[in-house]
Amino acid sequence: MIESKYDWQIEQAQPDAITSLAKQAGVDGFIAQLLLQRGIDTPEKANTFLKPSIEAFHDPFLMHDMKKGIARIQQAVEAGEQITVYGDYDADGITSTTIMYEVLTDLGANVNYYIPNRFSEGYGPNAAAYQKIIQGGTTLIVTVDNGVAGHDAIAVANELKCDVIVSDHHSLPEVLPDAYAVIHPRLKSATGASYPFGDLCGAGVAFKIATALLDEVPTDLLDLAAIGTVADIVSLRDENRAIVKFGIQAIQNSQRPGLLALIKEAGGQLDQFDEQDIGFAVAPRLNSLGRMKDATVGVELLSTFDEEQAIELAKFANQQNDLRKSLVDQFYKEAVEQVETGSDLNRSTLLVVGDNWHQGVLGIVASRLVEKYQRPTLVLTSQDGTDDVKGSGRSIDQFDLFKAIDPIRDQLVAFGGHHSAVGLTVKKPNVSLLSDQLEKAAEQQQLDLSAKPKIEVAAKVGIDQLNSDLVGQLKTLAPFGQDNPKPIFDVSYDQVQSVKTMGKGADHLKFTLAKGNTSLVAVAFGKGALAAQIHPGATDLEVIGEIGENTWNNRTTLQLMVDDLKQPAAPVVDRRTRVLHEQMFRQAGTYVFFHERNLTQLKPYFADNCRAVMYDQLTRQTFQDQNLFVVDCPDVVADLADVLHRTHPKTTTLYLYKKQLVSKMGMPDRHSYAKLFRFVKENPNINIATQLKRLSKHLHIAERTIIFMIQVFLELDFITINDRVVNLNPHYQAHDLKSAPSFHLRQEQMKAEQQLLASSTRELIDFVKDCLDS
Known part of the structure; x- marks a missing residue:
């Protein structure tokens, strides 16, 4: 059984609404359904969402204190005042600092920038830092991505006759700081009007200030604004959607040596660059600079036009990111040990x-x-x-x-x-x-840990519906992110195939979903431990995930990136095997054996929540577990039937391990028995220990078959064996070969192998169910 991690929420739009929007907006019904789930329910909204344009950018002067702040900046530029851009140490802070620094530089300002140290100065305005900045000659501080809660530091600046313009997007305090201007997308103006879109990030607000200063949209800064927007996980609707959409195009055509070098270091490809590359490649490397040491390097990296410096700084950012990842892995491992112990x-x-x-x-x-x-x-x-x-x-x-x-x-x-x-x-x-x-x-707060986090599932689709055309249509919904998630699908199929693990520690899971002639590879990161519970041929595994593309050797195929999966506890699981390994003895339950030598060999491998017993020791009273594991194959089918009838487990997992099949050796024919009997009669004192190989070669009979026939002869008193030396019993009596216990046992073993090992999964499951129902 596999428990889902999330509570799957499948929201289905009304068929009439889907048909209507698809027709009016000129989109596929599938896309119309996804638009409706996002609250986009008119053709006008659909057109704006699917085809963002420059018109999506609102007038920057609608933002609180924008006009006042711009006038002060222009005054400082014209007077040659020292301006300091005061930023933040994360990716949003680095990009917003770079945006403000570049636009002021282009205007001819006397400008520098300052990013506080995460460890010694902390987030936001720092009084000591402000004093140092002002003592250096600064008369205007422009904050980016911080400042709206910087009362103390701004008060210090005011005392020292330095104006502060705050540009920020974080939560508003009850009382604003006494800054010269506070430019914030959620602040209402003196007339009570609000800026049309309140979810800009720090880089987005800096971009709006740049727009106001230049009196036009600064397309050369869209790349930085897009990085900050995706990195800060703000809503990807409205203006942010346009920023990221156009920003990705700008990145694909970027002339920034530092950004190009960083993307190359991260293994990205410009022609396929998208918002995921920002979120998983660019942003983490910028964030690592501030996490590990000094984020100032990030501004240098993004703003430099020196290609050698760009390459050097990009390598440094990549090294810092690698160091960050190694430290996270180390501390996470130690933290898990602390929690578990x-x-x-x-x-x-x-x-x-x-x-x-x-x-x-x-x-x-x-x-x-x-x-x-x-x-x-x-x-x-x-x-x-x-x-x-x-x-x-x-x-x-x-x-x-x-x-x-x-x-x-x-x-x-x-x-x-x-x-x-x-x-x-x-x-x-x-x-x-x-x-x-x-x-x-x-x-x-009545925290209920049994409540699973919810996950929105867009639709249920068959893998035969998935193709490159559908993926192309899904891309029209991009860029994906906050408030516009990448669609997650509940995928239907006929059976699971090719289950395997990936990664250095077998941490990840990979399997194939098949339906007719169609197959889809599914990858589940961090779920490698589930491989033992998912079996080829399974039909009851439920999987949800995102449809993506994987390019390898210039060939692009679709794949499912698994978000979650679940599987009910199957009453009968066919896991027949010729090889046993330690992981097979980790699930809680009772493991039953039919051969004591196997139990003795494997007992050290059992987890504490497992119980290993011989089949004849198991009774209805002693079987308390719900899960039964049949480890090896019985010699007699009736022995397994009897165990199942006595225990009535909730789940039965069948390993039915057998190292060598007697059915491969078969049953010796009467001619073989006659040859061996005649040889023993004519050649006294045959030493089985030393002469078996020669005997086998002489009689053209396999060694194991000769051993079996000798055992039959011994049980029928045809021969005697003393110290491994075989002689004919001079007093033997005629007996039917079938009356020998070994002969009978082999017949039963061959029947058991035929019914339990050579049967199909369906035949085996039906047999077990019949035993449980009897």
Whole structure:
């Protein structure tokens, strides 16, 4: 049985609505269905969504304080004032800093930029940093991707006669800072009007300021705006959709040496570049700069026109990303060990404390733990020479992590964040207080860990419906991201084929779904452990995932990127095998043997939740497990039938292992018996230990067959054996060969092999069901 990770939500639009929109918008019915699921229910909305244009960009002067802020910037440019762009250390902050720096440079401004250090200065306006900047001659600070909560630092700037223009997109505080201007897409103007689209990221707001300064859309900055937009996981609707759509085109034709070098380092291809390449290749490398050390390098990388410097900086960014990944893997492994060996699994929340872990990757480790355990998680680290424990937290949809910790804010050194993510510093003695508070909040918020996270499934499709034309139509819905997810499909098929694992540690799963002459390769990352439960020929595995393309050796094929799968507990599972391995003895249940030598050899490999017994020791009273595993093949079919009748398991898994088949050797004919008998009669004192090979060659009978016939003769008193020396019994009596126990056993073994090993899966399953019903 395979439990689904998610609660699958399949929303079906009304057929009439699909037909109507498809006809009016001139799109395929399948695309119309997906549009309706996204709330796009008119041909006008469909046309705007599918074909974004420059008209999608709103007037930047509709944004709060834009006119005032632009006037101040223009004044500073004309007067030659020193302007400092104050940015942030993530990908959105780096791109928004680059956008603002480049547009001011193009206007002839006296401009530089400053990105605070994540570890020593933290996020947002820093009073000490502002003082240093102003002492260096700056009279105007323009923030990007930060500042709306920077009251203290902005107050310091005002005292030092330096104006601050805040451009930000983060949550608005109850009271705005006393900045010269606050440019924010969610702020209402003095007349109460709102900017038409409030979901811009920091780079998006910087792009709007650049538009206002230049009095035209700066198409040469769309590449940076697109990277920031995708990296910050903001809504990909409205203006953001146009930014990313046109931004990807700009990246494909980019003249930025740094961006081109970074894409090359990441293994990307410009002609196929899309939003996924931003999210999984470009953005992580930019983010790694700030996570590991200094994000200033990111602005240098994106803005340089020196190709040698670009290549050098791109390599450095890639190295930092590799270092980040290795640290995440290391700390994640240690965190999992800490959770698994402690008592945390009995808790509703997780709190992990490492020793001198790199602070820049703790949020990623927390995210991976949330993914694995589906519960709110804090990952903290102690530091040598200090009593502070710093870290990050991530949460699940049904638990407000910020609200959970806020009641003990005054007992923390530092704390900030929102519903799903927090950052904090706490003194070592208060770690237990923090842990207790999380559990208390879990109870107060009625956190139910049994509730699965929901996942939206677009439609159920057969693999025979999937083709390159359909994938081409799906691409018209791109770019995909927040509020416009890539469609997830419930895929139907006839049977599973070719199940295997991939990756260094067999971490990933790969299998093929087949229907008629059509097949589709499915890849499930991180699900390699499920391979033992999915069997070729299975028909009851349910799979959902995204349809993608895989290009190998210039050949492009469709593949399914699996998001989730589930499989009911099959009453009978056919896993007949000629090879046994340790992983086959890890599932909870009773493992029954028909040959004691096999039980003795395999017993060391059984997990603690497994029980290994001989078939004749198993009774209805002693069988308490629901799952029965039949390890080896019985000599007599009736023995298996009797076990099944006695136990009535909920599930029966049949390995029916047998190293060598007697049916391959067959039953000796009467002529062979006669030849051997005559030879023994004419040649006394045959030593089986030393003369078997010669005897086999002389009689043209296989060695194993000779051993079997000698056993039959011995049981019928035709011969005597003393110290492996065979002689004719001078007093033998005539007997029917079939009366020998070994002869009878071989007949039964051959019947068992025919019925249990040579039968089809359907015939075997029907046999087991008949035994259970009797």
